[in-house]
Amino acid sequence: MVELSESDSRTLLRRLRDTLATEGDGQDRLNHITQIIADSMGTEVCSIYLFRDPETLELCATEGLKAEAVHHTRMRLGEGLVGRVARSGRPINSADAPSEPGFRYMPETGEEIYSSFVGVPIQRVGEKLGVLVVQSKDERSFSDDELYGLEVVAMVLAEMTELGAFTGGENSEIGATHRFPVMFRGATGQEGAAEGRVWLHEPRVVVTNPVAEDPEAEAARLEEAITELRGKIDEMLASPTLIDKDQRQVLETFKMLAASKGWKRRMLEDITAGLSAEAAVEKEQNAARDRMRKAPDPYLRERLNDLDDLSNRLLRQLTGQGSDTGAEMPENPVLVARNIGPAELLDYDRKLKGVVLEEGSVGSHAAIVTRALSIPLVIHAGRITAEALNGDPILVDGDQGVVHLRPEESVAHAFRDKIAMQAEAQKRYASLRDQPAMDKSGQTVSLMMNAGLMADLPSLKGSGADGVGLFRTELQFLTRTKVPRRNELVQLYKRVMDAADGKRVNFRTLDIGSDKVVPYMKPQDEPNPAMGWRALRVGLDKPGILRMQLQALLRAADGRPTSIMFPFIALPEEFYAARDTLLRVRDREAQMGRPVPEELRIGAMLETPSLGFAPDSFYRDCDFISIGGNDLKQFFFAADRENERVRRRYDTLDGSFLNFLERIIARCAVSDTQLSFCGEDAGRPIESLTFAALGIRTLSMRPASIGPVKHLIRRADLGELRQVIQQARNAGQSSVRPAVTSYLAHL
Structure with a gap:
């Protein structure tokens, strides 16, 4: 194998660039490229494997292997040495490939006469595109310089793939991007x-010039861009509006990384090898992402992530492809x-x-x-x-x-x-807007809506909701870089109560923590944040913020009836501590001559199974209880609602969960405590109807769900459905869903 000098490397890259500019289809270009690389590297074989789908690689071009194997030889991700390179994103360099673990012999290629093997990933900013392979009959390991040369070539191939250089022709779907239908299955x-x-939101940067003619000019462009980037970071750090500690820490990290000699040196080496400044930055970004993926230390991963973000800023500066691209929405x-x-x-x-x-x-x-x-x-x-x-x-x-x-x-x-x-169904539901959610036997269910923004409140009248069962107050904290001022919250809460026009609004105090981390609070890096320092636990540990919010709510009420509930209570003592804080704030407001609510209703959100077994006194002392179905369900079934593998496994209408709900319903009935159910399941017609049949007479949901739920309740007889549910449970059915569905089918 021939060692590539810097001038040889640049010559090879220029030949690749010239191939990109030639007429012809994608297959012709791929074939020519394998010939060029094999010739320049002095190897008998050069092959390019590209992904046909996320799990399958296909031999798309080769110089040295049998031509009939092209577009017929395929392997799964992780299969054989090529599959291992694709899966790991790391090169494999072997003098004796057949002795390597996982080696797969593919007789249709004729590769049995080749001993040496080097495979490098073709990837672009973390996106795997394929594998570049060279092989030789001689048993030898390739040098670090040779391996580096192939990585530079793979980088250029990745950019050529992004630019569509290998599409067109009989197998145009291979390597094609941004052209064909794609389905993404998320959550x-x-x-x-x-x-x-x-x-x-952030248009991707496309490097249209991966190869450069003049290394000195490209190095100067890179130096200039880095200097300009440092200047912008210094300007932001000096800005008087930058008062957020975490934001300052990120910028200080950017400043440190931008001054890194090693970071710049690696990019200058890539430019010397023949890459443009943009391609050199992206190559370094690829390396950072690869290191980030393997780093076991969370701190190191965070720093590598900062380096990735910094590279993105530098790329946008070099290409001029900022967030504001001039494109019209x-x-x-x-x-x-x-x-x-x-x-x-x-x-x-x-x-x-x-x-x-x-x-x-x-x-x-x-x-x-x-x-x-x-x-x-x-x-x-x-x-x-x-x-x-x-x-x-x-x-x-x-x-x-x-x-x-x-x-x-x-x-x-x-x-x-x-x-x-x-849309047609919503039109039908609109006609029910002013009608009560009354079943055939005359029982009425109160349907409330969830809200969190002033923009939600117009839906109160349009949806036919009886009030706001849950107003999430955390959004005003999450969207700011510092704690909002009390007067700002007073004005907001006042506008909410004014817009409700006398209808009840249940304000939930600040529910942050878990995955709702405000910018000005240091993340706790907890192993299980859903069960960690969150919601009322934060409020009780930071009583100043809790008192400030409660003051704002009482002042916004200006004497009007007010409902306030505390989230994520696990023990009655937490509720009592929060209630005492609220009552002290109310008494202090009265002493200062400010109007206090003529009626103050204090409630608790039941989101942990422990509260189902709280003493009777707790139920008597709560003015109202709202079941927070989303959290309660995940804790009841020990199934993380963020985990797609388990969250759909457990049915809300499972008999054991309904037994637990009935326990809460019965205890609230004895203490004459109003009970509601709030969460995603409250807005699902079958679930909501089941809850109503069990005895929950207030449901809170997103505005769009009120019409479908009301429509179903008005068609049903809750007493009859209660009997159907009980019969299914007596028959030993694990879930009552089939029985409820069958009942509805006959309405």
């Missing part, structure tokens, strides 16, 4: 369905992002038809905001930011947690039928 963050066009935009903060999401206001995230969680900031905006959200849609382009048609099925990007017409047609049916 439901917020229910609903939407059709629209992709709007990328399409009609019916669907936001696509890796992740997004609540303030950024709220900046889009109500323009968005839907949101799709690669990360996120069902309790995250984004999920809370999308619920408030009543737009569908799909989370955990892996790789969608790498595949989607601004303006691509997209279908978001929040009910199923599925996204169709560039859908086939048959899929789009069926999806539009679904949306049309939902």
